[in-house]
Amino acid sequence: MRNVRIYVLMVGTPLLGVALVLYLGQHLQPQSYIGGAWNVEIDAAALSSSPCAELLTTLNQPALNISQSGRYLLVRLNNRAATTVEGQISGTTIRAGQESGFEARSTCNGKNAIEFTAGLSKAMPGQVQLNGELRLAGCAGCAPVAFKAIR
């Protein structure tokens, strides 16, 4: 009888725990899914004075590839340098490449080459869209340019 009690306690309790966790988990709010390849529309001419303008002029579609791990993003531009920046999604807001010292750095390589902020919107059922602004490194005086991305 003691063995049965121990068995029920040590096996039954965790099983009940699993059922409870699965119930509680249903109410969790996951991050929006933005992973995959995106076609980007951008007016790169406004950033032509930046020494890093080539990062945008050599873009091929789909220009943006996002590898998503929950709220953590790895954003890769489909350009000659395969520019890759880290980012995060919070709700419907995406921020990428923003690290301290962005303005001061002039290098066109690495994690500080670009930065962007975008909002996620569901234009039509099954179609999501990113609308935001993008900046290039080494061009503190340049105004950010608007872009639109569709998956």
Add this chain to the structure above:
Amino acid sequence: MLKLSLLLIQLGTILLSARLVGLLFKRINQPQVVGEMVAGILLGPSFLGWLSPPTMAALFPPESLGFLNALGQVGLLVFIFLVGLKVDVKLLRTLGHTAVLTSHVSIVLPFFLGTLLALYLYPRLSDESVTFAGFGLFMGAAMSVTAFPVLARILAERRLLGTKLGTVAIVCAAVDDVTAWIILAFIVVLVRTSAQHGSILVNLILIIAFALIMIFGLRRLLARLEIQYRLQEKFTQNMIAFVLLLVLASASITEWLGIHTLFGAFLVGVIMPKERNFVRDLTEKLEGLPVILLLPLFFTATGLRTRIELISGAEMWFYCALIIIVATAGKLGGSMLSSRISGMTWREAGSLGILMNTRGLMELVILNIGFDIGVISPALFSMMVLMAIVTTFMTSPVLELVYRDQPATKETMIVNEQLA
């Protein structure tokens, strides 16, 4: 089209690195397979790609990975069949109270802690493309697996097979593996059918029907194979071809049923005759090429997916550490506590817990399935791979500390011909 010369260079590089790192790990008292796992990661973006991106790009261009991965999967298919071949279901009938409680607790406790951890990780490392049920159940299954083949090798190397500790460990690992595969099959069906808006019930009925046909129908046919083997006193090429055909057919059917090729291979292995010489000879015939050459391809494919750079920043490393702690607490702690309550000494119970915490190759297999069906994200995959390596790597040295130079005594030896 893939150039043959590139493929040969890839095979040579992978084989050489797997053997070299494997041997290096053997010298520090680690199972060779741990070294081979690490070699796979060294060839991926986490090391070679970081050290010399052009070399990695030239050695593993994206268009070549599909073929390399397919070859690795063939090796894995044969390997998983061999794992199933070594699982003797009859052993479960010999389970004493200790093994029953320990094996069940060593599954449900880490499973529970895995799902509990999923509550915390789901909003952080997953997204809306995965349901919580799929994510939580997968985390549970991934936490509760034990590497049956690696464990058997560690026990053999330390001459613990046949002792009470060794027997309980091997039986528990076998129960854990079979249970983990059944749970995983359910998760794969759950995720795939919900993605295709199909009926889970229909899929489950078909899978159960297939398993029953295999167990009660094919088993009789396999008994004839065993008779043929006894008459011939060896495996002929036709007999080997027949076994391989069975593995391929079963793997294809389970893939068609919406689970994974590996389930079919494992099932054929489990229902094979378990006569000692039969198992030994069949293993010898099949394990050479797949295990030496093709299995490292799977490790490399895993290494190419593992991107340690995705675990960046204190927050991500905290998640990684948490995963390792929870995995160890559930498996090591659960097995130790239950075996202590069942009457083992603290020393034996601790050693059993350490042994059961070995995840090794089986964990990598499960993680790759989870990654393929999209249940785990790239960063979580990399964290879980690190967890698999850490928990496997720690087994030998920690066991050495707890169970140092403890030769099997007459009191602890039990007669078990199948395990000896």
